[in-house]
Amino acid sequence: MNTPEPLLSVRDLSFRFAGMEKNVVEDFGFDLAPNETLCIVGESGCGKSVTALSMMGLLPSDVTNIRSGQITFEGSTFSADDTGRLAELRGDRISMIFQEPMTSLNPAFRIGDQIAEAVQCHRNCSKDEALDLALQMLRKVGIPAAEQRLKEYPHQLSGGMRQRVMIAMALVNDPAVLIADEPTTALDVTIQAQILDLIADLQRETGMATIMITHDLGVVAEIATKIAVMYAGHIVEFGTAKDIFEDPQHPYTIGLMSSVPRLTGPRERLSTVPGLVPTIATMPDGCRFASRCPFAQPVCNTRPPLTDLTAGHGVACHFAPLEDKLEQCA
Amino acid sequence: MTQTILKADNLVRHFNVGGGFLRKGATVRAVDGVSLDVKRGETFAIVGESGCGKSTLARLLMRLLSPTSGAVEFDGTDISGTSGKALADLRRDMQFVFQDPFSSLNPRMTVGKLIGEPLETHAPDMDSAARRQKVAELLNLVGLRPEHANRYPHEFSGGQRQRIGIARALASGPKLIIGDEPVSALDVSVQAQVINLLQDLKDELGLTLVIIAHDLAVIRHMSDRVAVMYLGQIVESGPAEVVFDSPKHPYTMALLSAIPEPVHAKPANRMPLTGETPSPANPPSGCRFHTRCPFARSDCETRAPQLEQADGQQVACHYWAEIAADRQNETRQAAPAPSANVQRRFDLYRAATRQEEAAVNTAP
Amino acid sequence: MLSFILRRILIAIPTILLISVFVFGMQKLLPGDPVLAMAGEERDPEVIEYLREKYRLNDPIPVQYVNWMGGVLQGDLGISLRTNQPVTELIAQKLPVTIQLAIMAMIFALVIGIPAGILSAVKKGTPIDYVANVVALSGLSIPNFWLGIMLILLVSVKWQLLPASGYVPFGEDPLLSIKVMLMPAFVLGTALAATLMRHTRSAMLGVLKSDYVRTARAKGLKERVVILKHALRNALTPIVTLSALLFGELIAGAVLTEQIFTIPGFGKLVVDAVFNRDYAVVQGIVLCTGVGFIVMNLLADAAYFILNPRLRKQ
Amino acid sequence: QDLRIALQSDADVLDPDQSRTFVGRIVYTALCDKLVDITPDLEIIPQLATEWSWSDDGTQLTMKLREGVTFHDGTPFNAEAVAANIERSQTLEESRRKSELASVTGTEVLGEYEIRLDLASADATLLAQLADRAGMMISPTAAEEAGADFGLNPVCSGPFQFEDRIAQDRITLTKYADYWNADEIHFDSVTYLPIPDTTVRLANLQSGDIDMLERLAATDLAQAEGDDSINVSSAVSLGYQGVTFNVNNGEKGDNPWGNDKRLRQAFSYAIDRNALNQVVFEGAFAAGNQPFPPNSPWYDAGHPVPERDLEKAKALLAEAGYADGIDLEVQVPNTTVPMQLMQVVQAMVAEAGINLTITSKEFATLLADQSAGDYTASQIGWSGRVDPDGNIHQFVTTDGGINDSKFSSEEVDALLDDARASNDTAARKTAYDAARDILIDESPLVYLYHQTWIWALDSSIEGFTPYPDGMIRLEGVTKSE
Amino acid sequence: MADATATDPVLSAKPENRVWKKFRSHRSAMLGGILVSFFVLIALLAPILPIPDPAATDWGAVRKAPTAAHPMGTDEIGRDVMARLIWGAQASLLAGVVSVLIAVFVGVPLGIIAGYFGGWSDAVISRCTEALLAAPFLILAIALAAFLGPSLTNAMIAIGLSATPIFIRLTRGQVIAVKTEDYVDSARAIGLPTHKILRRYILPNVFPPVLVQATLTIATAIIAEASLSFLGLGQQPPAPSWGSMLNTAKNFLNQAPWMAMWPGIAIFLVVLGFNLLGDGLRDALDPREQ
């Protein structure tokens, strides 16, 4: 597979919360080329949102503590805790859709103004032009009666509409990289499809790269070029959509995929990943999934590195490739 | 004991919006004449477009909002007028999971307190040790750790908070839970846990569920009956399997066709919905869906359809029969099953898990 | 809007009645005899009796109240027992003075207090925060008279920069008028500035943690805009309530400052009137401040509406 | 040229007949001429009346009036005007001057510029009254017109006429061009500014915002004297400050302090009046034990200001049965000086075994309680009158209007009534001395000190003469540029 | 899933401890605590400290600048300023703290009721607040002095009452904002009785500005005590309080600046102490604060 020049790459990103001894997210990294879509999936609470925030330089500095990491964006490399650099980029070159649609909009301002403001702070244009752009954007994300909504306040919108406003706000400046944290969770499937199409269109038009955090494997299957599966702050498996969907290797990936309810066929009891994620404080030093892994062996007390199984398909498991190793064990 | 546990009769809720000091605002018809009844022990699902009034309906059913008109009956008693103590008591039997896990938890209370609170309210005799114990159990049940009881909501991820909300709703041992997208923020494995949990509770305790969700796979998996809403009204309802297998209303069809499947390289064959979603402040005349309906005819613009019986389901469309006839051969394609390779791994994994569980259960 | 205002006016009527009854009753219960205070050193019993009759002080209190109220309805607030001036005239004379003082003090307070509060919230835990807090709290702890006298001694006596005291009507010579009021307004404003600063700081600290501030940052807005627009706007609710209240307190609290700088304002009028048991004056003033408070509250409520769109529904 | 004078407080109504404040009188000095005036030595001298004579029995006072005098509104001043003024003082319902002119039964206009006052009985105090508000002449036309509202726009015949007043801010008077003694007046206008705070008053003088001030705080004296640009003048006042005991005023009079004069004597002995003066007033005031200051001709030298005598005080207490001490509650006006004063007294009498508690009250309350007899002891004073009678008669005679102590002694009543009726200074003095013997023994009022009026003036002001009545007379006062 | 039920020490680690721990590690709060305790200690220990009698006058040493014998100088009638400062601590602290407590305990509940329930209760409470606001403090104080008699307690009541309206209004405003939050709905949804909603959901979320106002009002209250004692309502002479010391000092700012300086500094430090404590408490109670 020929890899195009990456637009954004992240290396060795680790950070922790103040007062904790272990990193919440450890050795996180990926390369992302224009037009590509990286989907991050994983256990809820595994650190997807905080990772996204760290790439925006928006982690609250008093509670989080970046231990290491470099970011390369459009050819220049800087340290992950260089919030100044990130601040220059955000909103313009890199923008983000937050997971919390309800609280992420300022209750005191009309949504039109909030979007227009994002335009105006990066472009030299009049308020009217900005509002106009905002209106177009609201239409694009499928908000009904967009002219009127433009003048409304966040509390007057339903959850899904707020989410779309957030999306409009993030996309309005044609960013080079879009980080979307569960952007369609609050939306119905028709609108979800509309948004995904919109993002895809933009990607085609502008070469925007997207990092998408989502739990909906259907969405992942539809849009991902690359997938990172995270568990407890580690990337446990990384690969193309095909790799992950057709050749899942890590036990967590498998567990995850097998728990998806099906749209067809009999309604049987869903399979799950049993057990609980350890808290950060009690997190084992070895494989973080070991305590819940049905295949766990003593060797799992050491941390398995993310090693490439095939080019671009990495798995952090002592037992990959799965069948071979399992058979060996058996 | 009646069959019906929750009944809504022509519920209407309007909001006045946009009125500044001087301007006269518009009226949003968030819920505009919804009738439904939920049977004891069933799972009733409500799906629909964002902003079509699902959350508002749920709040009306919970009496968190009072209806502009119409009535809600719970367990045979009209609760539209109850207040104070009676209402509080009612809430032991009737619980709500909020849509937004971020704003619906008091930021200044620990998770333990938040979950312990319904217990304290509805089981005041319980001593505090027992309560802590119960909270720990509840946390466990939703896949969180008992240690988490001492943390505050902001220290949790979205999915974790949503689980806190679910634990909270389960705490008082309600007969009915109304969940406003209760599993939307959960990853699929936890989602599976929660769905299984709800299923178990339903089976063991006869819990009734009203679920609002966007994830149709979840709906299909969980629910006995489904109602599809569009712009404040129910356009189709019926047993889940029937609705999923042979949708009668064009909107339902569009909805179902838009579901992304978690399988690689499956071409999407969506039924396109054209046009903008109309505003609930100014709903289209006649059939509210006519502006976007691919099958719309001229009289749809003027004549508002009523819900009518149609092969075991109810549809609000004048031409459902004809459309159904048209689409006879276009039955839903079964999603391709996972490849054999993947399926084998799933089986392997399940087997290993079962083994593991058995081991844990037999351990002293 | 109109109906809102009308409703508020309707509500205001019982409020004012309540206030006037309350104060009237209170006053009449006070020890000390207005006539005795008026009679002078000699306290001629004949004069005392005459004055009692003249001002109808022998009537039962409810009758006195009704009489007074009857006058009020005809726009007559009675006359000052002390100077024989009509109360309306007195109020018309003093009110602009105090309002000017209060406005200038308020401006001082807002101009100093809010930026300082924002700064110390943004720089929480840094030396700037500590300094701002210490300065604010000392502003609060330094009694007005001390600050006032020190300023007079320094600015007027030593440097001869500003007049030591007195008052020039704004209409007469606006510049001089403002100059004369500078020191008193500053003195009056310090404590207020401190209060505003502390409240702003606290409210900002809360708001700075919210998600929408993060959103604003994510848009790439300058930190300044994030703070001054997005955060401040939401932090303003308690500050607005407070400002409205404080403005009212300013008028009442200007006494000491007016005393020191010899400003013929409301505050001094009230105090003298109370000490001399000049009932009509007290009553008139209270009526006036009552209306003032109602107006301030109205403004504060209107500000709520503007600041918090969530309240605007229905 | 404008002269700016800072007063300690704002004047009340500017109607001499209704007025009751001390500062009001200061303003009248410039605004209203009186029939007679006083010298700094308290001798009565002509002002609007050029000469006068008493009938032999002292019941008729004939006065010749100054000619060519007009009121500020142009109304000529003449005997009719005097008659009208006296009638107004006596009959205006609001008049506070009634008691001062109580002895006058009628007037007789003898000519354009001659008038006779008829008295019920001899009244030695009358001339002194006419040297004050009772003798101030206001324009009869204006008075007729304005009635009781005269004070809003007073019209007199003094060197300055009323211009403008903003309550609590200023009273402005402008020079009256047709004043009979206009040559002596060197200012075009005079502005009175009430500045209550003593420190601020001084600061205003130092910053040049005012030209002079009255009642400089004794504690600021040293500072003012040290300042080259400020001159200080002073005069011991006619008034006094002391403690009034409730001897017989209502139920509360029935207490050890009211019943046993030994206690009151002990109280007086326990106080070191000179130390008091030193501590509170830096020695600038005058210690006192009588209603007249020691420098007054009426002072009874037979009872000099006593030295403090703790032993005697203790002995008296023991004699009265309070060897182990006794409580005393004193009500005090809630202003700085009285509070400070009483705290010093408190400390002094404590050494004798008197446990003094101070109750501070704002003045209106204090006055009401005092006249109602709801007190044991009260710290209060008197601003003083030119005639000795004004400082003593109403306070200790049985029917005295301000006898809040309700002290009553037939002997004292007789002596003071006699003194009032006589025009013979020596005879009056004897009577007052005789009354003093009793009063000092009974001590219903314990006198503590006499205030000294202190004026501070800009050094450019010349020709100012301090008077013991505390007034500011502007004749001859000049300001150099 | 079976493992975690039978637990464990973590469960008993009460969140209260966390608040306390956070509070303890808050540096400026600790400084505030030290300041306040210092003055409280002084106030309590006044009788046994080796200082002169605060009422003992010395005619020979009136308004003397600080010396070894009188480290803070003497006052206008020759009393030791330091002794008076120490003895005055009690009255001033009481006046400051108790009157603020009165205002808070009366004002906050009323504000909550007015804000949360709206309608009639709001109308009645708001109207009364306005009436109270419009009534001059002086009248209230003189009337109370006359009817309740002169005591520190009554002074505290008077100050407390006059400070109450501000707390009512402040709380009301906050409540109106907070009650629109989703989490309040969530409390209603679980059927929490109203009084608990008010206590657990509304109160903690309206508390920060109230706390700030309370710590600020302490300063005003300490100073107000002095004006009341002049009206015969507070501490009566010769018993000292900082406020009345300041009040007297006013007349001697030129000649004896130290008379105003020491009580001024004392008030400042106490107020600073309480404010720092307040900040600390606020931070400790705010879970989002590290």
Ligand SMILES: Nc1ncnc2c1ncn2[C@@H]1O[C@H](COP(=O)(O)OP(=O)(O)OP(=O)(O)O)[C@@H](O)[C@H]1O
């Ligand atoms: N302020 C904080 N203090 C301590 N722990 C925190 C804090 N914020 C988040 N966490 C923890 O960090 C972890 C990662 O949180 P994050 O929000 O990134 O999860 P997520 O992967 O986005 O989950 P979800 O899919 O549910 O949104 C969680 O376990 C959460 O409990």
Ligand SMILES: Nc1ncnc2c1ncn2[C@@H]1O[C@H](COP(=O)(O)OP(=O)(O)OP(=O)(O)O)[C@@H](O)[C@H]1O
């Ligand atoms: N408090 C309110 N004031 C004004 N309008 C409101 C209010 N709450 C809801 N609405 C309007 O009512 C309509 C229905 O909102 P609701 O939240 O019920 O939608 P929903 O179906 O839950 O959508 P979603 O799936 O996006 O959550 C929307 O148009 C919304 O703007």
Ligand SMILES: [Mg+2]
């Ligand atoms: Mg997340």
Ligand SMILES: [Mg+2]
């Ligand atoms: Mg919703």
